[in-house]
Amino acid sequence: MLKFKPLLKSSLGSELRRGHSAWVKTNTSSSSSVDVEQLFIDDEVQKLLTNLTEIDLENKVFRARRTTIQQRSHFALMTEERLEKTMERMREEARRFLQFVPVKEPRTQTVKVLSQDPDLETFDTSKFVFTDITFDATDQDRTVVVREPNGLLRTSTPEEHDRMNRTYYQKPNRPVFPPSLFQDPFLQDALDRNEHEFVLDWACWFYEPDDPAFIELSHKIFDRINARRNFETITSTRHFGPFVFYLALNENIPPLLNHFGGTGRIKECANLIRLQKTLRPDWRVTIAKGDSDEKIVKDYLKQNNRFRDELTDLVAFLERGVIKSKLQSRETRTVATGARKQATVNARNVRGAEGPLGNLSEEYAVKVVKSEGSEGGDFEQRKLDKTPQRRGRWQRSSSKPRNKNE
């Protein structure tokens, strides 16, 4: 979907839009112009953002969710080694899922007048929208022109262009007109239910990343998250990177910093400060090369004494080592996971009722062929009393009558 512009063109574009970016809000004390797109794809920034996005496999990335793909949960008995390998594989997959939503400047709203014909005035009462449906044209470079009732022929606005794309090239869950979820009473409803991820995901699918409406909507959601301090709703999703980037670019990190500090994650705090200082370089407050995480955070506190009221949790952690929300978060975590039991089978409980057989363990005798501690010892024994064993589903039917005989 995304097309990378050639470097020359992008640098030229950045010069053209120098002065203000849609991602930098005007009320911040920003003096210089920034090329936000280039900043976001910078290697250093990407590394910091990836580190800040924690990967929560169970509660976030691979949690149960409604999809159209029907899939059963898969249970398997594994050795420790294989479990580790599987978790690593899942983490790799999660990293793919957590690829950031691109941060782009909005497309320009100004239209180009192609021809003006005063003799054509009132040729019709409504506009004519012409869409090029040539096979080769992509969604980005499709020609859409509009003939106004006063005879003006112009290129389309981004809204019209994307609407024509949605009209003539339909995709599931992408209606022609934007769903009312993206407007306010309903948007606020969804955010009250903590469905930030759902709204952002749908917006990401519905809009192009450089659509002005998309950027406006995501900023609105980010601002509300920041105002309500419910960062938990968006952590470990693909929107967390752009969110942190937006905060750091606007020098608005104290709430998030306090959140990290409250949970005692000093490394994340330091990364966040590093991110802000990369995005907003200032020779007076640069980070020295050998600075530890704690020193970075303490330096930041010293330099920004005005935010001390907002950073109470962080200060408490640094001074007294108090982790305020650890207990709370643990409680919420256990509540969230519910009464789901963590089942681990080992040599001790394999015979009992906690093992894989459950209550049936009283009825059936469980024989451990190869114990975890002593390898090979049982194997020899097994060789001695080797009886012709059937495999698969025949095994059970053959073992049942034997049990009865006993």
Add this chain to the structure above:
Amino acid sequence: MRKLVIPKYFGRPSIGLALFGCTNRPFYHICVFPDRALGRRYESNILEQVGTFDPLPNSKNEKLVSLNFGRLKYWLGERNAHVSVPVLELLGLSGLFPIHPKTFVRARDNREVLKAKEAAAIEAASKKEDEEVAPEEQQSVAAKV
């Protein structure tokens, strides 16, 4: 004896609107038809659809036209297709062709109709004012008497 030809490759095709709507809902496909010389038997034998035209304005007061410009250029340039007047008007409005004279004529007619309507409205308004003023004058005259 009649000679058999493939309509797709024979003669000079024509591009026109084909009505594809239903009752009370017009909707047109912009289609390429085979050569007229093949006779009425081949009239409904559409060679290719190169676009659509929705004559009913949508909720944003827009009439949507889609055109497959790549294929249109083929039929116009390579095959020298004959284009019907409504399609010529659409192509003129889209900026591919010069604007068709009929569009100018319609625009002028619409302007004249609008002007006449405005003039009539102004006249009606002035008449009403006269009527309102006149009885008052009569009343005042009566009071004096």
